[in-house]
Amino acid sequence: MTVRTRFAPSPTGMLHIGGARTALFAWLYARHFGGEFVLRIEDTDRERSTDEATKVILDGLAWLGLDWDGEPVFQSAREAQHVAAVEKLLAQGKAYKCYCSKDELDEMREGQREAGQKAMYDGRCRSRKEHPEGAPYVVRFRSPDEGETWVKDQVLGDVCFPNKELDDLIIMRTDGTPTYNLAVVVDDADMGITHVVRGSDHLNNTPRQIQLYEALGLIPPAFAHIPLIHGPDGAKMSKRHGSVAITEYREQGYLPHAVNNYLARLGWSHGDEEVFSEAQLIELFDLAQVGKGAARFDQQKLDWLNGHWLRESKAADLVAEVSRLLAIDVSAGPDLEPVIASLQERSKNLVDLAEGARFFYEAPTAYQEKAVKKNFRDTTWPLLESFIARIEAMEDFSGEAAHALIGEICETEGVNMGKLAQPIRIMVAGGPISPPIDLTLGLLGKDETLARLKSGITALK
Incomplete structure (x- = not known):
């Protein structure tokens, strides 16, 4: 069997850190077994799905x-297959039309709550004889009343759902469009998905989907429900914890592999190791090492990993x-590569480096x-003027x-090197921080160094 996983996001919002981790786990599992990873955009919610979110x-x-692998599949383009599945279930008596109005359903649920019962559809349209012509209806799946549905989950273990707790699921809306649970079953089966890796918030959908697989004569895939990500305070991950669009991490200067390395360790472990190359992640990843408990987002660890991979x-x-x-023209300055090399060791992220x-x-x-106040004294100017004069006379200029x-x-004047090096740094860089002075001046070159020093003296003396 060729392992085939999928990532199936809904384009109704941005791709956040939790969705990115789900995609990563599905991708790693497929690549670990030499299988395929496919992308399906679940855009059946036409009112909320946007091209921007898809992008x-x-x-x-x-x-x-x-x-x-292959082109992205858009679920909305597969409506004909979804409708055919609904019609098959209707023809076999495994689904039925429900004409209940909203008021009727509200009254039913209110009565159940008052009686101390779970509010759920009571199946009153299962044996309904009259089918009013032109009246709106939904199609419901005829769920089994007795027995149990088991989810044999590769992360959470075996989970049992009593069938009496599962009411008759709507599989087609009044406008004729299929619902999520029906569409996802048809699509996963048609696309040959062998393993469904997704967040544990989908676990309650799974027994219903297993029932649909069986009713349609299909073999369910293996399921792996990954526990959710929480913030450091244990609350559900939100914007205040850093749950922003994944592309925002790029704008904040994170390296993609640092993010992947961090997300892989957010719920999965391999001993006490923290740092993994992409090749190592593919070689070592397996769902058996994914924990059952919620993972906690740790910004400091992400920053540490980013710094590590930036230096590497x-x-x-x-x-x-x-x-x-940088978003500026760098053609008139030094080559960017050696400038980057001079800054890598002390930078936290790419924005910091830029x-x-x-x-x-x-x-x-x-x-x-x-x-300026700290480093410039009356004695500073003669040192600078001596330095400028001797640089101007230097035929073979270099940073060294x-x-x-x-x-x-400084030795001649009996002062430490900082008395001259730091004023030079401030004049060429605008502040007290730059790479080592030899690297800084070597990269700027003789002409630019002199121009900045003379401009600085004019401005500050």
Whole structure:
């Protein structure tokens, strides 16, 4: 059997961290077994589904590197197959038309609540004889009254649902459109899905879907329901915990593999290891190691992993994204790759790195006031003027030579190197933070270094 998993998001909102983790687990499981991972956009809610949300889902998965096999399937394009399944169930007496009005249903449920019973459809239209012509109706699945439906879940274990607790499910609305539970069964069967990996909030749908599989003469797939993600406070994940569209993590400077590494460890474990390459995740991932309890989102751990993978990355692989975040013309400045390499060790994320690189391409027009007050004295100007004069006379300029020159001048004047190096840094970078002074000046080059120092003296002296 070829393992075939799917990710089936509804384009009624953004792809958030929980959905991204579900997609990752389904993708890893398929890739671990050399199988296929398919994408189905469940856009049957026509009023709420949007092209914008669909684009965010596709862009988010592409950014994370969760490549799907074949073209995305849009559920709305498969309505004919869904309707055919409903008609088959009607013809076999496994479904029926329900003409109950909203008022009738409300009255029924209110009576059940007053009697201390569970509010659920009582099947009154199962044997209804009159079918008023032109009256609106829904189609309900005839659920078994007795026995049990078992979900043999690969994460949660065996879960039992008494059939008497499951009322007759609506499988087609009054407008003739199929509902989620019917459509998903038909689609998963037609697409050959062998394993359904999804959030545990779908668990209550599963016994109903198993009954539909059996009624249609289909073999149910294996199910794996992943516990939900909670915030650090134990509450359901929300925007205040960082549950934003997954594409927002890109704008915040996270690396896609760092996000994948973190999401994989959010509910799955392999000993006490925290850091995994993509190849390791594919090799090691299995649903048997997914925990049954809710995972807690830890922003600090995500940031730590992002910093780790940022330092481990090749500078050349970061050029395109840093350039995008900078959003300025870098052609007149130093090559971006060595600039990135000079900043990787001290950067937390790509936004931090891009902002650290910005001064290499935009000369400062203002200087951090606190740094100026701390580092500039009357004795600073002669040191700077001596440095400028000797740099102008230097034929073979390099960062190393400039660094050595700073040391010579400071030794001659009997001061530590910071008395000159830090004012130079402030003048060329606008503030007290930059890569080591030799790297900074070497990347800027002789002409740009001199221009910035002279401009700084004019502004500050």
